[in-house]
Amino acid sequence: MRRFQLWAGTALVGLVVLAALLSLVWTPYDPVQVVPADRLLGPSLAHPLGTDGFGIDILSRLLVGARSALLVGVVSVGLAAVVGVPLGVLAGMRGGWVSELVMRISDIVFAFPALLLAILLAAVYGGSTATAMVAIGISTIPAFARTSRAGTLEVMAEDYVLAARASGTSAPTTAIRHVLPNIVQFIGVQASVGFATAVLAEAALSYLGLGTPRAVPTWGGMLRDSQDTLFTAPLQALWPGLAIACAVLGFNLLGDGLRDALDPRLREAK
Amino acid sequence: MSLSVRDLSVAFGRRAPAVESVGFELADGERLGVIGESGSGKSVTSLALMGLLPEYARVTGSVSLDGQELLGLGDRELSKLRGEKMSMVFQEPMTALDPTMRVGRQIAEAYRLHHPRSGAAAREQVETVLDKVGFTDARRVSLSYPHELSGGQRQRVLLAMAVVNKPGLIIFDEPTTALDVLVQAEVLQLIDATLTATGASALFISHNIAVVSQVCTRAVVMRGGRIVEDGPIAELFEHPKHPYTRALVEAAAHE
Ligand SMILES: Nc1ncnc2c1ncn2[C@@H]1O[C@H](COP(=O)(O)OP(=O)(O)OP(=O)(O)O)[C@@H](O)[C@H]1O
Numbered sequence: 001m002r003r004f005q006l007w008a009g010t011a012l013v014g015l016v017v018l019a020a021l022l023s024l025v026w027t028p029y030d031p032v033q034v035v036p037a038d039r040l041l042g043p044s045l046a047h048p049l050g051t052d053g054f055g056i057d058i059l060s061r062l063l064v065g066a067r068s069a070l071l072v073g074v075v076s077v078g079l080a081a082v083v084g085v086p087l088g089v090l091a092g093m094r095g096g097w098v099s100e101l102v103m104r105i106s107d108i109v110f111a112f113p114a115l116l117l118a119i120l121l122a123a124v125y126g127g128s129t130a131t132a133m134v135a136i137g138i139s140t141i142p143a144f145a146r147t148s149r150a151g152t153l154e155v156m157a158e159d160y161v162l163a164a165r166a167s168g169t170s171a172p173t174t175a176i177r178h179v180l181p182n183i184v185q186f187i188g189v190q191a192s193v194g195f196a197t198a199v200l201a202e203a204a205l206s207y208l209g210l211g212t213p214r215a216v217p218t219w220g221g222m223l224r225d226s227q228d229t230l231f232t233a234p235l236q237a238l239w240p241g242l243a244i245a246c247a248v249l250g251f252n253l254l255g256d257g258l259r260d261a262l263d264p265r266l267r268e269a270k
Numbered sequence: 271m272s273l274s275v276r277d278l279s280v281a282f283g284r285r286a287p288a289v290e291s292v293g294f295e296l297a298d299g300e301r302l303g304v305i306g307e308s309g310s311g312k313s314v315t316s317l318a319l320m321g322l323l324p325e326y327a328r329v330t331g332s333v334s335l336d337g338q339e340l341l342g343l344g345d346r347e348l349s350k351l352r353g354e355k356m357s358m359v360f361q362e363p364m365t366a367l368d369p370t371m372r373v374g375r376q377i378a379e380a381y382r383l384h385h386p387r388s389g390a391a392a393r394e395q396v397e398t399v400l401d402k403v404g405f406t407d408a409r410r411v412s413l414s415y416p417h418e419l420s421g422g423q424r425q426r427v428l429l430a431m432a433v434v435n436k437p438g439l440i441i442f443d444e445p446t447t448a449l450d451v452l453v454q455a456e457v458l459q460l461i462d463a464t465l466t467a468t469g470a471s472a473l474f475i476s477h478n479i480a481v482v483s484q485v486c487t488r489a490v491v492m493r494g495g496r497i498v499e500d501g502p503i504a505e506l507f508e509h510p511k512h513p514y515t516r517a518l519v520e521a522a523a524h525e
């Protein structure tokens with residue numbers, strides 16, 4: 001079962017990555033060129049997934065959409081980790097009021113809806129992929145801060161931290177040399193879950209027109225465009241929906257699989 | 271190095287103090303045993319000396335190492351002293367080594383902290399010090415991860431890590447409690463030999479008076495955070511003044 005999660009997750013995520021890479025060098029058709037004559041074609045040999053309301057090949061748009069899903073995932077999760085992990089480790093190591101402060105700010109950011117943040121950012125800077133990434137990134141910081149703090153507390157109770165300190169390792173060096181390597185599995189799990197959330201959030205923001213501009217292919221944008229012709233061409237909504245589900249499920253499975261594979265207690269038991 | 275502890279008290283939050291008015295003197299090269307049951311405050315005392323208690327611990331009194339007051343020093347100053355002037359060996363060899371790092375690297379890092387830019391010399395030091403603690407295959411051991419070593423081997427690695435910078439004071443917190451009897455005797459002998467060779471002063475903590483007597487000639491007896499009796503161990507064995515000491519001596523006789 002554990003193996004299965006890891007493999008299935010890797011396969012699904014691998015599929016998304018492959019699609020994104022492939023779209024860099026090749027797509028069946030131009031993913032942005034409007035072809036009025038080809039509007040709303042059903043699946044055929046020429047267009048395996050059919051065409052959308054603008055006559056654009058859906059498969060081509062889907063492949064290019066994987067790029068933006070991954071980009072948003074990597075950047076927003078990266079941003080959240082770069083800010084959240086040091087804060088969490090600091091809170092876990094220092095305890096006391098530092099920990100209180102970090103955790104209360106985390107709570108506040110966590111309680112603030114990501115969507116509202118995205119609307120605010122879009123209102124000030126205009127909706128773009130960048131504002132979507134920043135909004136998603138900021139709202140994911142608390143998850144990283146909490147996970148890292150919990151992991152750090154666990155590690156700090158271990159004798160090897162005391163032993164390192166007793167040899168003269170300063171607190172900051174201990175954080176880098178002993179705490180981080182021992183909480184990396186928690187961070188990895190959080191990252192894959194965060195990835196899934198980010199892909200979903202980016203789709204939602206694009207759907208609402210708060211993210212990537214309409215012309216650029218995104219899965220969320222494709223869902224939004226499919227709305228106008230949902231009853232005449234329902235398949236149009238199915239494909240991006242499947243792609244999103246595939247990526248989210250993939251990252252979640254990968255996260256679960258990683259957690260089990262990296263947990264030393266489970267590893268020992270094998 | 272000489273150590274002078276006066277009126278040392280440690281309290282956590284609003285609870286009754288875990289250590290209260292503890293005081294003792296340790297001359298250069300001398301070894302002092304600290305005996306007491308579980309929860310008597312032995313570990314808290316040793317961590318207080320090292321400045322390694324969590325921030326919420328309230329520590330008062332005086333700890334001076336070769337005349338330098340340690341209480342109140344910041345982490346930066348203490349980090350310079352730890353490892354270099356004083357070090358510590360912990361009770362649980364299973365958990366006192368970082369599972370993500372090869373043991374040779376852990377010893378090398380401990381050395382490099384006080385010998386920056388030592389490069390290849392650090393690697394040499396690792397093998398020398400592993401030799402000294404009785405490994406005949408120092409290179410192989412240094413490339414092992416902690417989980418690949420036995421408890422006794424790990425405790426010897428920890429001893430190597432504690433002595434690699436030749437500190438003048440070493441604190442042993444129940445270094446053999448987690449080991450089986452044969453390995454325990456071996457490690458005790460090794461500790462004794464190492465201390466003799468380096469001339470370091472030592473604080474040797476154990477709940478077992480018989481174990482302490484193999485390394486030290488003088489000991490203090492702790493109970494409930496206080497020192498209830500001190501003197502030469504032979505004296506404690508033969509004429510225990512405090513009923514608690516008597517109980518400890520009887521317990522050791524049974525073990
Ligand atoms: N970090 C801490 N926070 C709060 N209380 C603590 C902390 N560390 C120790 N104590 C308390 O201090 C008392 C003394 O503990 P200590 O670890 O010094 O005992 P010990 O003599 O070393 O026992 P053992 O033989 O089991 O190691 C205990 O009552 C313990 O609950």
Ligand SMILES: [Mg+2]
Pocket residue numbers: 312313314443444
């Ligand atoms: Mg103890």
